[in-house]
Amino acid sequence: LSKLAIFRFRPAAETVTDVAVGRDALRLLDARLPRIAKGRWFVVSSGAVFERHGDRFLKAVLRSNVDPSPLLVPDGEKAKSWPVLGRLLLELTRRGLKRDGGVIAFGGGTVGDVGGLAASLALRGVPIVQVPTTLLAASDSALGGKTAVDLPAGKNLVGTVHHPRLVLVDTALLQTLPERVLRSGLAEVVKSSFLDLAFHRAFPRLEEGLAMGKPDALAEGVLRSLRMKARVVAGDPLERTGARFALNLGHTVGHALETASKHALTHGEAVGWGLLAMLELSVARVGLDPAVAERLSERVVRLVAPPRLTPRTLSGWVERLASDKKSDQRGLRAVLLAEPGRAVTLQVTAGDLEGSLARALRKSMPAGPSRS
Numbered sequence: 001l002s003k004l005a006i007f008r009f010r011p012a013a014e015t016v017t018d019v020a021v022g023r024d025a026l027r028l029l030d031a032r033l034p035r036i037a038k039g040r041w042f043v044v045s046s047g048a049v050f051e052r053h054g055d056r057f058l059k060a061v062l063r064s065n066v067d068p069s070p071l072l073v074p075d076g077e078k079a080k081s082w083p084v085l086g087r088l089l090l091e092l093t094r095r096g097l098k099r100d101g102g103v104i105a106f107g108g109g110t111v112g113d114v115g116g117l118a119a120s121l122a123l124r125g126v127p128i129v130q131v132p133t134t135l136l137a138a139s140d141s142a143l144g145g146k147t148a149v150d151l152p153a154g155k156n157l158v159g160t161v162h163h164p165r166l167v168l169v170d171t172a173l174l175q176t177l178p179e180r181v182l183r184s185g186l187a188e189v190v191k192s193s194f195l196d197l198a199f200h201r202a203f204p205r206l207e208e209g210l211a212m213g214k215p216d217a218l219a220e221g222v223l224r225s226l227r228m229k230a231r232v233v234a235g236d237p238l239e240r241t242g243a244r245f246a247l248n249l250g251h252t253v254g255h256a257l258e259t260a261s262k263h264a265l266t267h268g269e270a271v272g273w274g275l276l277a278m279l280e281l282s283v284a285r286v287g288l289d290p291a292v293a294e295r296l297s298e299r300v301v302r303l304v305a306p307p308r309l310t311p312r313t314l315s316g317w318v319e320r321l322a323s324d325k326k327s328d329q330r331g332l333r334a335v336l337l338a339e340p341g342r343a344v345t346l347q348v349t350a351g352d353l354e355g356s357l358a359r360a361l362r363k364s365m366p367a368g369p370s371r372s
C-alpha cells in the first residue's frame with residue numbers, strides 16, 4: 001500500500017463521499033477542492049495541529065481557493081462547545097463564506113466534529129472535507145457524517161448528520177502522534193477488525209506494524225476500517241435499521257468508563273476495556289468460541305494496552321450506563337460478537353455489563369501504567 005487507495009461510497013441518496021488513504025494523500029486537495037466547490041474554502045484546525053502540520057497543509061492547497069489563515073479552535077474536547085461553534089459561524093460569515101464555498105476540518109476528531117457541525121449550519125450547509133490527523137479520526141470519526149458539540153449534560157448532545165464530500169487520510173501526518181493518542185486510535189482499528197472477517201484474517205500480518213505506528217500498516221488498517229464503516233453506514237444511513245449500531249461494539253461500557261473517569265481514560269482506552277468486557281459477555285451469551293475470545297483479547301491488550309483501572313477511575317461507572325445516549329425505553333443494548341465478522345445486538349442489564357467487566361479485569365493485567 002505504498003500508493004494511494006481511493007474509494008467512493010454513497011452514504012445516502014444524492015450524497016457521495018470520496019475517500020483517499022495513503023502517504024502524501026494531501027496532494028490530492030488541489031485538484032479535488034474545486035470539483036466540490038468553486039468558491040472560497042476555509043480551514044478549521046487547532047493551534048497544536050496547525051503548528052505541527054500547517055506548512056504541509058498550506059503547501060498542498062497552494063493553487064486552490066483556500067483562505068491561508070485557519071480558524072483555530074481550542075485543542076481537544078474543549079473545541080466541542082457551543083461558544084466555539086458560535087465563534088466559528090461568526091468568523092466564517094465575517095470572512096465571506098458563500099454558498100459556493102466550503103470548509104475543511106484539519107485535525108483530530110474534535111476538530112472534525114465541530115468543524116463539520118459549523119459547515120452543516122453555515123448558510124444552511126456548505127460542503128465539508130475531512131482531513132483527519134489522529135488515528136481515531138482517520139479510522140473512524142472522519143467518515144459517517146456525525147457532527148457534534150457537547151453540553152454540560154453530556155457529550156455529543158447537539159449535532160447533525162452532514163456527510164463529508166471527501167475524506168483524505170495522509171498517513172505521514174500520523175507519524176507525529178504521541179504514543180497514547182496512537183494507542184487510543186488503535187482501539188477503533190481493533191474494533192473494526194472484530195467486525196469484519198477479511199480484516200480479522202489480515203490482522204496477524206498487520207499487527208506488529210500497527211503497534212509500531214508504521215505508515216504502511218496504518219494505511220491498510222485505516223483503509224480497512226473505513227471500508228467497513230462505509231459499508232455499514234451505506235446500509236443504514238439514518239441509523240434507523242439498527243445495523244449501524246454494531247459500530248458501537250465496546251462503546252456502551254467504554255463511554256460509561258470514559259465519563260466516570262472524568263476523561264482520565266482516553267476514549268480508546270475506555271473502549272479497550274469495553275471490548276474486553278464484550279468478549280467475556282459474548283462467550284457467555286452468544287457462543288463466541290473461548291479460544292477465539294482469548295486471541296481477540298490479546299489483540300486488545302497488545303495494541304491498545306488499556307491502563308489498569310483504579311477504584312477511583314471505576315467509581316460510579318455503572319450509574320453512568322443508564323445515561324447512555326443510545327439507551328432508550330427498552331433499556332440497555334450491547335453489541336456482542338458471535339464470531340469475528342458477525343455482531344449481534346442484545347438487551348442487557350447493567351449487571352451483565354458490570355459482571356463482564358469484572359471478569360475482564362480479573363483476567364487481564366494489561367501492561368499499561370495505571371491512571372486514576
Ligand SMILES: NC(=O)c1ccc[n+]([C@@H]2O[C@H](COP(=O)([O-])OP(=O)(O)OC[C@H]3O[C@@H](n4cnc5c(N)ncnc54)[C@H](O)[C@@H]3O)[C@@H](O)[C@H]2O)c1
Pocket residue numbers: 046048049052053075076077080107108109110111113133134135136137140141142143144145146147155156173174175176177178181184267
Ligand atoms: N463523529 C463521529 O462519528 C465520532 C466518532 C468517534 C469519536 N468522535 C469524537 O472524536 C473526538 C476524539 O477525537 P481524537 O481522539 O482525534 O481527539 P483530539 O481531536 O482531541 O486529538 C487528540 C490530541 O492529538 C493531537 N493531535 C492531533 N493530530 C496530531 C498529530 N498529527 N500529531 C500530534 N498530535 C496530534 C491534538 O492536538 C490533541 O491534543 C471525541 O470528541 C469524540 O466524541 C466522533
Ligand SMILES: [Zn+2]
Pocket residue numbers: 140188251267271
Ligand atoms: Zn469510538
